[in-house]
Amino acid sequence: MPVGGRGLLRTGDSHTTVTAETYAELLTFGASMISKIRFRLCFTTIVVAISIAACGSDDAPQFPTLDGGKPLVIGHRGASGYLPEHTLESYKRAIEMGADFIEPDLVATKDGELIARHEPNITNTTDVSERTEFANRKTKKIVDGVEEEGWFASDFTLAEIKTLRAKQAFAERDQSFNGRYQIPTLREVLDLAKSESTRVARTIGVYPETKHPTYHSGLNLALEDRLLQVLSSYGYTTKTSPIIIQSFEVANLKYLRTKTQVRIVQLIDADDVDANGKITLAAPYDKPYDFAVAKDSRTFVDMVTPTGLAEIKKYADGIGPWKPYILAGKLTDTNNDGKPDDLNGDGKIDERDRTLITPTNVVKDAHAAGLFVHAYTFRNEARRLASDFKGDPKAEYKRFFALGVDGLFSDFPDTAVDARDK
Numbered sequence: 001m002p003v004g005g006r007g008l009l010r011t012g013d014s015h016t017t018v019t020a021e022t023y024a025e026l027l028t029f030g031a032s033m034i035s036k037i038r039f040r041l042c043f044t045t046i047v048v049a050i051s052i053a054a055c056g057s058d059d060a061p062q063f064p065t066l067d068g069g070k071p072l073v074i075g076h077r078g079a080s081g082y083l084p085e086h087t088l089e090s091y092k093r094a095i096e097m098g099a100d101f102i103e104p105d106l107v108a109t110k111d112g113e114l115i116a117r118h119e120p121n122i123t124n125t126t127d128v129s130e131r132t133e134f135a136n137r138k139t140k141k142i143v144d145g146v147e148e149e150g151w152f153a154s155d156f157t158l159a160e161i162k163t164l165r166a167k168q169a170f171a172e173r174d175q176s177f178n179g180r181y182q183i184p185t186l187r188e189v190l191d192l193a194k195s196e197s198t199r200v201a202r203t204i205g206v207y208p209e210t211k212h213p214t215y216h217s218g219l220n221l222a223l224e225d226r227l228l229q230v231l232s233s234y235g236y237t238t239k240t241s242p243i244i245i246q247s248f249e250v251a252n253l254k255y256l257r258t259k260t261q262v263r264i265v266q267l268i269d270a271d272d273v274d275a276n277g278k279i280t281l282a283a284p285y286d287k288p289y290d291f292a293v294a295k296d297s298r299t300f301v302d303m304v305t306p307t308g309l310a311e312i313k314k315y316a317d318g319i320g321p322w323k324p325y326i327l328a329g330k331l332t333d334t335n336n337d338g339k340p341d342d343l344n345g346d347g348k349i350d351e352r353d354r355t356l357i358t359p360t361n362v363v364k365d366a367h368a369a370g371l372f373v374h375a376y377t378f379r380n381e382a383r384r385l386a387s388d389f390k391g392d393p394k395a396e397y398k399r400f401f402a403l404g405v406d407g408l409f410s411d412f413p414d415t416a417v418d419a420r421d422k
């Protein structure tokens with residue numbers, strides 16, 4: 001999904017049940033023991049019930065979400081902080097870590113199959129550049145107005161894609177799993193979510209993103225009907241289906257809304273944040289690319305105003321903003337030498353040298369418009385955390401949960417779940 005703001009991209013970003021056990025124990029005891037145990041269990045239950053009643057809800061975690069429920073943890077590209085992104089292994093790890101949803105980004109192959117990759121350009125996330133049989137597929141394409149060089153999914157059949165192996169896209173993360181895992185299709189991701197839901201006894205949702213819809217339509221490989229067809233074949237057509245569709249573009253989401261009732265999220269991107277923590281815009285991260293093509297003057301910043309949110313509410317259920325739209329940090333320059341203060345004294349300027357500013361009204365305004373808010377992207381690396389969080393990624397999650405986010409995309413779902421549940 002979400003890019004995470006170009007700035008971050010550039011720097012390497014941008015229930016436990018005892019019933020069965022108890023029952024088994026009971027079977028091994030005599031009838032007299034059973035009544036004794038029953039008494040104890042009942043007594044324990046009464047004590048627990050009284051304790052809960054006495055404590056009231058003060059001890060229970062409270063979340064100011066749109067529906068008052070617990071915020072969702074979305075395994076961003078799986079558990080991509082640990083394993084190569086968008087692989088079945090990465091998604092499975094996210095589920096084992098407690099993620100509520102797994103998040104496949106979708107691009108199309110030459111033969112029109114939907115596969116999970118963050119970009120149409122598969123150079124950085126697969127071993128394709130080392131494969132001599134595909135050397136002549138290296139080419140240049142224009143994606144959202146920007147020329148790119150490399151190998152592109154749309155020049156490969158699914159059978160060819162299946163011969164490739166995934167690699168970790170972030171240099172600072174564990175590279176030891178490179179070359180092991182295949183690139184999955186959307187169907188394989190949905191099958192995994194289904195089988196894992198049964199195995200872990202909770203519903204695992206899937207959060208597919210249509211990547212670069214205008215680009216794919218230009219290749220005559222439009223993603224939307226293909227996505228709808230796959231989802232329908234699983235019976236995923238309603239608001240209660242374990243599916244949320246996301247996109248940075250608008251027209252494709254409006255089209256999808258006329259064809260399906262599954263939940264839809266409008267993603268909100270930006271280029272970067274300035275020294276004061278203010279969102280900055282620059283093409284192609286200033287607006288949905290279909291707006292750019294249609295010469296629509298509205299930007300992503302316009303889309304999170306009350307007017308913009310009311311417009312989004314017509315076709316979507318929620319928004320997925322880059323997290324500085326909710327809470328950002330600013331750099332300081334106490335000696336006025338024109339250089340930002342290196343707060344942690346490491347000779348570099350990064351997130352650790354920013355201090356948090358006042359949160360925006362985006363969550364409040366979105367909730368007022370009836371839209372839920374799923375923010376992106378949360379990452380554990382110390383250099384990505386504002387100084388206020390003192391290197392503790394859980395502190396960042398807690399701050400965003402307190403601000404009322406309804407969910408968040410995390411590369412480290414275990415940390416997100418810990419911050420929420422413990």
Ligand SMILES: [Ca+2]
Binds near residue numbers: 342346348353
């Ligand atoms: Ca620093």
